[in-house]
Amino acid sequence: MNMIQALNSAHDVMMERDQGMVVLGEDVGFFGGVFRVTEGLQKKYGKQRVFDTPIAENGIIATAIGMATYGLRPVAEIQFADYIYPAYDQIVSEAARIRYRTAGEWTVPMVIRSPYGGGIFGGQTHSQSTEALFAHVAGVKTVIPSNPYDAKGLLISAIEDNDPVLFFEPKRIYNGPFDGFFDRPLTPWAKTDAADVPEGYYTVPLGKAAVVREGEEVTVLSYGTMVHVALATVRELGIDAEVIDLRSIVPLDIETIEDSVKKTGRCVVVHEATRTNGFGAELAALVQERCFYHLEAPVQRATGFDTPYPHSLEWAYFPGPVRIGTAIKKALEV
Known part of the structure; x- marks a missing residue:
């Protein structure tokens, strides 16, 4: 599996295991996401659990926070990390603080996934690396995988975590870790087959x-x-x-x-x-x-x-x- 396939598999495994897991975001349903990470999930699990949203990042995250505090486990996709800024207040003022404000009575078990970084000539609004903005915020976890095996195991761990997790996916290596400075794969991960990423459930600890x-x-x-x-x-x-x-x-x-x-x-x-x-x-x-x-x-x-x-x-x-x-x-x- 490449990273896209591994992330899709993580969604599938967890949606099968947990009926409370839902997926929401721009084009994540019928279209399967702009990079196809959620491809096939709406067809398999239905429009109530995998659904498209308006182009309103603050609304996507606010909805996911409400779902999480209610007891669901939402995975919200922000189509590009650069688009996350309208939702910044929701993340840092609400999602990050609810556990503390309620003395642990409420938790926010949600994941915010987003393609991140450069490598596809996306320009200024599709290529930024925003991790430091969230690393500064107490109450939010920030995860950045480097290979398909870790991507799947870390995403499953993030979904199971009871705190909000920012999950940034380096789109430059979505399909394999090739680099423009070299004429060959940088690591063996570029030539993985399905056996290198287990089909079923496993975790990589955060x-x-x-x-x-x-x-x-x-x-x-x-x-x-x-x-x-x-x-x-x-x-x-x-x-x-x-x-x-x-x-x-x-x-x-x-x-x-x-x-x-x-x-x-x-x-x-x-x-x-x-x-x-x-x-x-x-x-x-x-x-x-x-x-x-x-x-x-x-x-x-x-x-x-x-x-x-x-x-x-x-x-x-x-x-x-x-x-x-x-x-x-x-x-x-x-």
Whole structure:
């Protein structure tokens, strides 16, 4: 399965198991979603459980919050992460706070799925990486898978979670982790068959990172698409780097990060979003606080630029092997 198929399978498995799960959003029903993640679900489960909504993101999320507090488990799709801003107040002022405001009497077991990041020449309003905005908000979890197996297991865990979860799906690797800087797949995930993603139920826990490459010289922290670019970079450079896929940034597996950096003594953070106030800044601060006496060099970052998202220069905007390699070399020079 590719990531789209794995996410579709997660929906199917959970709708079969839980009659209270519903799916809503723009074009998620008959059309099956703009990227076909929900394809076939309305036909199988009916229009009462998989239904289209008006083009009104604040209404989609407000409806899902009401459903969740009532006892259902809604999965709401925001067609592109860039469209989520009209619903921001609903998410941070309502969904994130209801458990706290009611002293745990009410919960909001909802998932907000959204295609995220660049890679399809979608321009400024279809390509943004918005994760840092939500990582700042107490009460909301933020998940970003990097491969089909994790995508399915993490989505099932998110659906079963009793708190609201932002589930960002890197559309650049929806159909396989290929990258424009290389003429071959970046990882074996590009050639998976159905056996690599189980058909039935399984979970990947939220808040548990994966060490996708072990190494001794430097720790590289990343998530989503950038995991593949980081892996390709260290392979091309021949560096003995340990690459960690965070999987979720809230909750964050700080223990795995700390153990790795204390072992290698060096750390590089890679993400697609803009540099200033990106989640990499938080990671750098946490590593400095917890690993200061083990660090042999300053924490380095390879990120997107502090500019509006450029349509025609999309591939120049992404952190690629040159910028990631430069950051790694700086960490190793000291």
